[in-house]
Amino acid sequence: MxxxxxxxxxxxxxxxxxxxxxxxxxxxxxxxxxxxxxxxxxxxxxxxxxxxxxxxxxxxxxxxxxxxxxxxxxxxxxxxxxxxxxxxxxxxxxxxxxxxxxxxxxxxxxxxxxxxxxxxxxxxxxxxxxxxxxxxxxxxxxxxxxxxxxxxxxxxxxxxxxxxxxxxxxxxxxxxxxxxxxxxxxxxxxxxxxxxxxxxxxxxxxxxxxxxxLANQGMNYLATGENPPRLGNQHPNIAPYQEFPTKDGYIILAIGNDPTFERFCKAFGQEHLLADERFATNPRRVENRQLVTDTLTPVMRSRTTKEWIEALEALKIGCGPINTLKDVFADPHVQARGCVVEMPHASGATVRVIANxxxxxxxxxxxxxxxxxxxxxxxxxxxxxxxxxxxxxxxxxxxxxx
The missing domain is CATH 3.40.50.10540 (Crotonobetainyl-coa:carnitine coa-transferase; domain 1)
Incomplete structure (x- = not known):
């Protein structure tokens, strides 16, 4: 044993x-x-x-x-x-x-x-x-x-x-x-x-x-009595917090608060949005989520995924690629954290398992x-x-x- x-x-x-x-x-x-x-x-x-x-x-x-x-x-x-x-x-x-x-x-x-x-x-x-x-x-x-x-x-x-x-x-x-x-x-x-x-x-x-x-969605229902709708990759309580198309693929953009949205707008030529009450606060952006999506989509298409990640990370704005599993297990952070472990199996082979x-x-x-x-x-x-x-x-x- x-x-x-x-x-x-x-x-x-x-x-x-x-x-x-x-x-x-x-x-x-x-x-x-x-x-x-x-x-x-x-x-x-x-x-x-x-x-x-x-x-x-x-x-x-x-x-x-x-x-x-x-x-x-x-x-x-x-x-x-x-x-x-x-x-x-x-x-x-x-x-x-x-x-x-x-x-x-x-x-x-x-x-x-x-x-x-x-x-x-x-x-x-x-x-x-x-x-x-x-x-x-x-x-x-x-x-x-x-x-x-x-x-x-x-x-x-x-x-x-x-x-x-x-x-x-x-x-x-x-x-x-x-x-x-x-x-x-x-x-x-x-x-x-x-x-x-x-x-x-x-x-x-x-x-x-x-x-x-069910977490926030369960609480959203208990607070309103209304069934939350399906939103695809959008967040029910935060906007913009979703996937966007880039010049060569897709990216997740996660703007969790108003100061971060302000930082985004000032850095990428969208400062005029801050004067628009429909964009001014997170509750208003959630109310106008389709407008937010339609407005930011052409902006996000202007750069490649890699370019966006480099620019957004420099500003400490939440973002990330949408990885395949091949990408996940090749990711240097995942590898550095030791997320895969090799173990000798009774068959004589070595098996790899996902770490605790x-x-x-x-x-x-x-x-x-x-x-x-x-x-x-x-x-x-x-x-x-x-x-x-x-x-x-x-x-x-x-x-x-x-």
């Missing part, structure tokens, strides 16, 4: 009964911070995302999707539908601090692994459930999928061109936010347990977390082990942690339990 974990969660043991994205995002974050994460996967099949391909990572049979959220985990194949599998879960829970699961509501209870059942036997256990709609409410039994949650949570109604169709975000933000909120809940519960000795149940619903990060963005000065994220191949650590967990004999493990394999 791997070298000794480091980090603020060193010594924490997590039983990971999650798959796909929301749950694995949560447990990878815990693993990066030093927790020992035991990922339980179905024998032969494994996590669903092992089959979410192409693309596979070169020279491996692993999907890029799976590799993205499963580093710093031990893969234990285990059939929890079998009594022997359930018994192994209980043995592991004797030394585990946290259980994370994303089964449908009530699904684990039929195996004796629900919160109400386990909390009686393991009163210090922190049990985090991540589902589409949470453990209560009329939608609780429904399955949750990222696009579905983006639709029901309102984000799709806010995303896209004004006269176009509703659009989802290009990455699965509903899953990712649920996983991150789950991690936050676990960290809070650990602090509570340290003070009281009590574990607790953390109920994370993807729809809840999606509503929570949490920069801790004393206990930084720890990249111990690459995402595991299916069942890579089954024998190590059963024999090393649980003290099973070779014969016992062989018997479990013969029965299809592991």
């Amino acid at each position: 791997s070298h000794t974990p480091t980090g603020p969660l060193k010594g924490l043991r997590v039983l990971d009964l999650t798959r796909v994205l929301a749950g694995p995002t949560c447990t990878q974050m815990l693993g990066d911070l030093g927790a020992e994460v035991i990922k339980v996967e179905r024998p032969e099949a494994g996590d669903d995302t092992r089959g979410f391909a192409p693309p596979f990572w070169p020279e491996t049979k692993e999907s890029a999707y799976f590799l993205g959220v499963n580093r710093n985990k031990l893969s234990l194949t285990l059939d929890i539908a079998k009594p022997e599998g359930q018994a192994i879960v209980h043995r592991l829970l004797e030394t585990c601090d946290v259980l994370v699961e994303n089964f449908k509501v009530g699904a684990l209870a039929k195996y004796g692994l629900g919160w109400e059942q386990l909390s009686k036997k393991y009163p210090g256990l922190i049990y985090c459930s991540i589902t589409g709609f949470g453990q209560t409410g009329p939608y609780a039994p429904r399955p949750g999928y990222d696009a579905l949650i983006q639709a029901m949570g309102g984000v799709m109604s806010l995303t896209g061109e004004p006269n176009g169709t509703p659009q989802k975000v290009g990455i699965p933000v509903a899953d990712l936010f649920a996983g991150l909120y789950g991690c936050i809940g676990i960290l809070a519960a650990l602090n509570h347990r340290r003070e009281t000795g009590q574990g607790q149940h953390i109920d994370i619903g993807m729809l809840d977390t999606h509503v929570a990060w 963005p949490v920069r801790l000065s004393a206990t930084p994220p720890d990249y111990r082990t690459a995402p595991p191949v299916l069942g890579e650590h089954t024998e190590a967990v059963l024999r090393g942690m649980l003290g099973m004999s070779e014969a016992e493990v062989a018997a479990l394999k013969a029965k299809g339990v592991v």
Whole structure:
């Protein structure tokens, strides 16, 4: 197995009964911070995302999707539908601090692994459930999928061109936010347990977390009772704050306040706009956003993207190119920040993964082990942690339990 974990969660043991994205995002974050994460996967099949391909990572049979959220985990194949599998879960829970699961509501209870059942036997256990709609409410039994949650949570109604169709975000933000909120809940519960000795149940619903990060747009609705319209790349509360065409492409121009707008106008021959009340303050520019866009578009077309960035950055005006992913990973700042990490994989290949963005000065994220191949650590967990004999493990394999 791997070298000794480091980090603020060193010594924490997590039983990971999650798959796909929301749950694995949560447990990878815990693993990066030093927790020992035991990922339980179905024998032969494994996590669903092992089959979410192409693309596979070169020279491996692993999907890029799976590799993205499963580093710093031990893969234990285990059939929890079998009594022997359930018994192994209980043995592991004797030394585990946290259980994370994303089964449908009530699904684990039929195996004796629900919160109400386990909390009686393991009163210090922190049990985090991540589902589409949470453990209560009329939608609780429904399955949750990222696009579905983006639709029901309102984000799709806010995303896209004004006269176009509703659009989802290009990455699965509903899953990712649920996983991150789950991690936050676990960290809070650990602090509570340290003070009281009590574990607790953390109920994370993807729809809840999606509503929570409606942020300014959610507040705009609550303040007015009006549904915010789709604005394409424009900001609902600031103008100009959007993309503009340049001589050779596009640029994001982010003018966040009136002094910055004044600086922009004086530097680029638009000082006359400052005497026009329609441009004088941010609220008026928001009210007249189409006029602002139409007025500034020919100005922005007068220079190349590079020329604009150099000129605007010199004036400390927010701006940036619209990068492809190739541009992102080639960006000197992204490279200087170490946003990609290379890890030796069990296949013999080297895989590159996207780094944890949490920069801790004393206990930084720890990249111990690459995402595991299916069942890579089954024998190590059963024999090393649980003290099973070779014969016992062989018997479990013969029965299809592991």
